[in-house]
Amino acid sequence: MAIHADKNPNHPVENPPNPPLLKGGFSSSPVEKDTSSSPPFEKGGQGGISDFSNYTLPDEHGHFGVYGGMFVPETLMHPLEELRLAYAACCADPNFQAELDADLRDYVGRPSPLYHAERWSRELGGAQIYLKREDLNHTGAHKVNNTVGQALLAKRMGKTRIIAETGAGQHGVASATVAARLGLECVVYMGEVDVARQEANVYRMRLLGATVVPVKSGSRTLKDALNEAMRDWVTNIDNTFYIIGTVAGPHPYPMLVRDFQAVIGREARAQMLERTGRLPDALVACVGGGSNAIGLFYPFLNDREVAIYGVEAAGDGIETGHHAAPLTAGRPGVLHGNRTYLMEDANGQIIETHSISAGLDYPGVGPEHAWLKDSGRASYDAITDAEALAAFHHLTRTEGIIPALESSHALAYAHKLARTLRPDQNILVNLSGRGDKDMHTVASLDGLVL
């Protein structure tokens, strides 16, 4: 793999007077300088597609190739247009960006650290593993990067009521958190099944003043919570802002959630350059809807020498059919406002998914991932429940970091990948959340009731 030192004289240094806003997402002031002085995006090069030098997707209609778009009832077309315009206005407003940067710094605790997991790397006996510590954010996961941004947007739009869907409860907690801070009413939709398996997070949301509505339709999990939130939004469109928690849904959501999460990758890119003097050889992140993954990947898309791996949930194993891996084992279709890879039956009905981690238990995936897969820029693979659990325990015992079960999928994949690489190569893993919320799940597998 090619290795580029910082400020390589062969590459003209692109240093715009103002960081690009709309397409590049928002900058985070603590690392802005480092990021903008890093090597420019390599043009051409190896890989399955011809040009990632000027990545500007999605197009104005929200398409990433054939994926994405706005597949929604007419009732939502106008509100989505209003949202698109409001977001564009915020992107062009330096005050908005300043407010966001201050919130990310003072409230979320950014920049999050980059941690070299030396002991774990040594045990694995391959590449060096660096962890982007999103688990150290306020509320314990990457989700808050997005909810802080969308809540500011909601405030700007004059909305007084926030709604959200949640699976594991992390996005629900992050939404309830920002709603509490801004004094907004908050209603969180959560599948009845998830309410039962994520009791602690349900209680956290209620403590924060949110109303948690258990969703009893369909499979009673995340996808049904999303349906229910859409229904609420259609009904209460005048005063309500829908904070979608992942890079799925109709345009502009996949774009704006990505832009808010891209702070992860911008910081990590600068931190890796500072720490190691070069870009990482590979990125690894877990993919449910895919917001933590796109947040890490996006600022590296033009760095062709950086390999990108997204890790889905293989559940009991892809061959069993009990999994949540649409990119690995699904096919394209239309759900929740966008065209993407889905888990569906022969008649186009969405099928129930399985993963030990509620946050990956979703039958679709963000449309940008679908496009990155088809274009060959990123590779997607899947990790079973058992492999994720092993990685969960391994990291906990060797580094004293208890990862979320979602993030444990990325760790398990990094474990496999590290062994194929040399000790002087570096893997950057997004540790998207902490494992406190998973204590019940893991304990029950050990036969304990907490």
Add this chain to the structure above:
Amino acid sequence: MSRIAQRFQQLQDSKRTALIPFITAGDPTPQITVPLMQAMVSAGADVIELGVPFSDPMADGPVIQRATERALAQGVSLTAVLEMVRQFREHDGTTPVVLMGYLNPIEVMGYAQFAQQAAAAGVDGALIVDLPPEEGHDLIALMKAQGLDLVYLLAPTSTAARIKLIGDVASGFVYYVSVKGVTGAGHLDTAAVAAQVGAIKSLIPLPVGVGFGIKDAETAAKVAQVADAVIVGSAIVSQIETLAATPERIPDTIGNFLAELRQAIDAVDCSVTSRAAE
């Protein structure tokens, strides 16, 4: 002229308002759907909207969600729905049938195949809830080539520009969603609906049906004063739900209900016609 256009032309000539019932195909059993469609025609239905079950009906309220789940539990697929229409057509060559559903089952079947098979089965048009015109170019062209009408929703939030955009691709009729919300929601503000229907008619030349929030003869009569068609869904489907254990009673019960609505609508049409004649 399509079967839907013909039907609206006849209605206009006789100064009558259309009654368009909605049912979910295969709810509660696949066997009852065709007899139910026939009973609805006998009771005065002018066009039938037939819901194609989808696992994630995000624009539907709880009543139609549950109907969808009942039908899916019976394994009702898009192919099975087309077969029901084919059977209905064996005895009824004139009543238009419009499929109402979501895009994904059509994506999986394939656009060309859907357009061809729907036309062959005797379907007259489709309302694909999550397919706005902007995303629908390929399917629209294939459906039009088969002579199928494309029915679109219009909402209280639709701007004049969007109404015109939809008017450019819609055919048969347009369906004005009278309340902000999902199917089965809310109460009806007749004055607001009248104003919006007028605005729509000033922008596009198609008949305007009004649905969402029509629960009984009284609300049907109110809507009949301002719309070209009265569309009733959840009020029918909730009665089907209460009879799910005795499906054989469904055609008569729904037939009686529609006959009441028909009577109320006809009474309005008569008074409007006679007022116009004075």
